[in-house]
Amino acid sequence: MLIRLIYVSRAVDTQTRTLTNSILHKEHYWNTQNDITGVLCEGQGVFLQALEGERGTVTRLYARISADSRHKDLELIHCESITRRRYGEWSMARASLSDLDPQTRIVWPDFDPYSANGALVMVRIDALIAQGRVIDAPLSSENG
Ligand SMILES: Cc1cc2nc3c(=O)[nH]c(=O)nc-3n(C[C@H](O)[C@H](O)[C@H](O)COP(=O)(O)O)c2cc1C
Secondary structure, three states: OEEEEEEEEEEOOOOOHHHHHHHHHHHHHHHHHOOOEEEEEEEOOEEEEEEEEEHHHHHHHHHHHHOOOOEEEEEEEEEEEEOOOOOOOOOOEEEEOOOOOHHHHHHOOOOOOOOOOHHHHHHHHHHHHHOOOEOOOOHHHHHO
């Protein structure tokens, strides 16, 4: 059974692309091997991550991520059974939540993932994807 889980957390240290790249470097491989797909949004001091995959696999991965000392204040935003993946193209895409981006400031002036519900957060993530703000390569080119 497939599920999608979304959580938010606060970065412990200053967020840098190098840090996120190093988080994702190993994880891309693990996720690919374990049929996990999703998006990791980062910026404004927070991580916002959507994880999709088999329920047991996602549950165990979330437990591991929760114990990771590189972030804190994890809150589970959303968890549902799904029949189709929403982020099936990516073993873990990365999207920027930068508040420096003019479009972000106009369209989402007060976006706070800690107070937004799951539906709104998914709309937000989809908007980032639609704006072409996804940085990482799709699964197909990784495998190829
Ligand atoms: C924001 C954030 C997102 C992460 N996303 C993933 C992920 O998608 N897949 C993964 O395997 N590990 C992810 N990790 C890393 C895990 O927390 C953990 O370090 C890694 O799975 C290795 O676990 P282990 O040291 O217990 O083997 C993430 C860590 C952080 C801080």
